[in-house]
Amino acid sequence: MSFLSPVFLWGLPLVAVPVLIHLFGKRKLEVIRWGAMEFLLASATPRRRLMRLKDLLLMLLRAAVVLAIVCALAQPMISSSRFGATGPRDVILVLDNSMSTARKLGAETVFDRELAEVVRLCQQLNAGDRVRVLLASPKPDWFTAGPIAADAPHVRSLLARLRELRPNDGAADMLECLQRAIVAEPAGKDFTRFVTAVTDGQAHGWRAETPGAWSSIQGLARKSSPPVLTRVVLAGAPNPIVNLAIEKMTVGRAVLGVGQPATLTASVKNSGTTTSEPTSLSWRGGEQSLGVSAVPSLQPGAGTTVRLSQPFATPGVTEISCKLAGQDDLPADDSARLLLEVTRAVRVLLVEGEAKTDPVQSDTQYFLAALCYHDGSKDPSSSASAFQPKTIDYQRLPAEDLSVFQGVVLANIPRLSPDMVEHLRHYVNMGGGLWIALGEQTDVRAFNQAFFDQGVGLSPLSLLQPVGDDRELAKFTALAPPAADHPATALLADLQRLDIDRVRVYRRHQFSSDIGSSVPVLLRAEGGAPLAVEKNLGRGRVIVQAFPLGLAWSNLPLCHSFVVMVHEWLWYLTEPSLVKRNLQPGELLQVSRSISGSDGIASLETPSGWTAQLVGSEEDGRLIFRYPKTQLPGDYNLTVSGAAQGPRSDKFLVSRDPDESNLTPLSPQQIGTLSEAGGLAFGSDPFYQPPGHQVIAQPRALAGWLLLGLVLVMVTEAAVAFWLARQRHIALPAVEMEPTFRV
């Protein structure tokens, strides 16, 4: 027990005053010498005990009055559940609204069951409790503005709003959600917090493999005052799961040139517990059907890949979708989408070194030819390349505005000034792609100084002196098959259709091996020596090739692989500078626009229906709009206002987390891990308190009860005193004496 005003407890000795008065007051007796003692003795004997009891009762009542006054003034507060007072509860419901909760369970969904659990939980709340709801998907987000009183009207309103919710396509990070709930601002003083996660029990999102992180959660909960109790209510059901899911849909390249074919790939997986039936997958490009692919029967856990190659002739952004036929328990993952951008031109700046008299020895002609450009113009009969090259002399490079080019190719150029190199570095950092083809004009020392720059420059490796003799055609270096998993060399690795293995390099620059194997290598010699290396710098990429693009040191331009290499490497290099429209959840959404005519404001429509206002940041003469909160899968539409050519919208698509289709529930071992490491209690009682847990019940002010008791005691004392006084002063007539006479 505690007291709000303990200073009044100094008055407790006053309780002895009525006792002292009772004990010592009676000593002031009037003494009467009395003759009729026998009557007193006879009358007093049966009454004496009662007299004492009455006086004792009055004494106790008066002492109780004093005690009640002192205690009421001291304002005791008692924290004890013996009185049935468990204290107000700060209830935080973590509601799992991830895609997996859309799973059907007969006529209802798992989310419907979760809502039913929420209703049941809310019915156990008292008016003094506080309740909040935290939505788990795609990221922890408060559904309520703050703690709301758990009285009937507020709870009804809350439940009505919750019933309008539907699961989204996002995943849920339950660890982050529970952490957010545990550290949330308290609802008030001396509230006991109960964090209850209502979820379908899907294993994905629980991070059961990281018990260390969960231990931190438990530590947070324990450190809270009062300690937080966390429970998990599983609303799912271990029924047989029938689910065929499109985990992801990809395209070889999200930006294509007009007429270029796009290879669409859909990864289909049976995430159910039963073998799936053969079905089909239909492709659509916008409103147009692109075809149907067969999907075979799949065992539980098995997957397959379905592909479609389709050229797209119409420039612009096209939504490509695929959908599985039939119905299963989770329709949300039966389809997938992506955005494909078909562009007329990707501008590439081709910088050549000193002019050569022999066009065969030109470093740029073959390159241009690979892009179907002859004599500076494009072959009108060819529409295969979306690249639009511009060739300049290296000396004119400083005058060029690099921001209008998605890629820059330095074809065997001599040294560049430090300022130019710095300009190129900035260009790459901003997302530009740089292809440096070394050749006989390359000054090794100058290159190392300017481009390698002790490892922080544009080149990942420094150069040694060239090796080989371009006049000795019998001595050459063949190329090893490149890696098939690198987007720049995936096609080149196809030795059946291409001839990269027939490339002969007679002379080449040597890369030093100072940095070791951490540098990505696109091309290697058969002996393992790197011939083309890559470096990611800022948002852009750099490829440094050890031999020129012409025929001076190799026969590469004569091989079929050259054309593919030029295209693939240019696409790879220019990709960062192009708008990335297909994002993963949480990936940065970024758009660069011209400053001219723009007020720097853009609005972004999100899949939740909410529109964010973005303010562009000016960087290198461009307005960059960035939006990182892309956890929610779906369509995002960015509109830049005030553009000179009118508002311009850009579409973006955030794909689903493929693991969200994995409906595998938490295993008993995982539950055990979460319980032990995270201190989570799994069960249906949201307010279960483990044995030994000390719930700090709200200290209840007893002043009110004490005052009530004081009034009762005072009334009782007054009544008893009045009764005793009435007894004392009762007007009894004196005894009458009547004479009698002898008759």
Add this chain to the structure above:
Amino acid sequence: MNSTAEYVSPADLAKTEYLELISRQIVEGLYSGGHRSRRKGGSAEFAEHRAYSPGDEIRLLDWRVYGKSDRYYIKQFEEETSLQAMLVLDASGSMGFGLSTATKYEYSRMACLCLARVVLRQSDAAGLAIIGEGIRSYVPPRNQPRHLEVLIDHLREGTPSGPTSLAKVLGDLAGRIKRRGLIALFSDCFDRTEELAHSLKLLRSRRHEVILFHVLAPEELAFSFQHWTRFESMEGDGQSLDLDPSSIRREYLARLQTFLGEVRRACGEASCDYVPLSTDKPVGDALADYLRRRVSFQK
């Protein structure tokens, strides 16, 4: 020179001035014809010697005195009267109680004197016995006018003290009083009523007329004390009681009522007059009332 005024106010004396205490037995004797009047003389008890005067009866000469003193003295005898009143005054400790009024003893003493005066004035004999645990003082009845002074002397010396033994003392007194007469008992009767009743019957069996003047103080009758009080016994037994009088008032009064009833019944069974006297009532009024009633009853 002693004076009744020392103990009785002239107003009280005046109230009984012209009243008489007539013994019913005397009256019965008169009516029956067996009673000797005082004027007729006759055998009587020797009262005193007087010097012989010529004309006195020779037979009244006391020759023994002559033999001793060589002088002639005649015997004077008490004339046999109609009434010998013995006034019995209870001087036990409880009779000393009195708060707002005179003590019961003082009141009884006043009443004794009044009554004695009445008796002596009507030429009857009055005696006095002051009793307590025993007979403390005894004055035989005489009818001389100066006998009142004797009674006053004895009354002056008495102080109430000690326990009450009414029954025993009355028994002793019954043996001492030879001639039947009237016994007026002034007491608060705080004794066992059965024994008192027995004593009254004993006195009545000796053919005495008994009048019980039951003297009580108004405080004893009302018991209207308000505060916690220590009541100390006046009987000398050291008893004391601390109590809240209001808490036992009802029961006390009930017991007192019962006691009075028993005493009254005892008087009735013994054919005695029961005369309650409260010390807050003027003694003259009380006695006058009684004497008048007594007379009216006899008529």
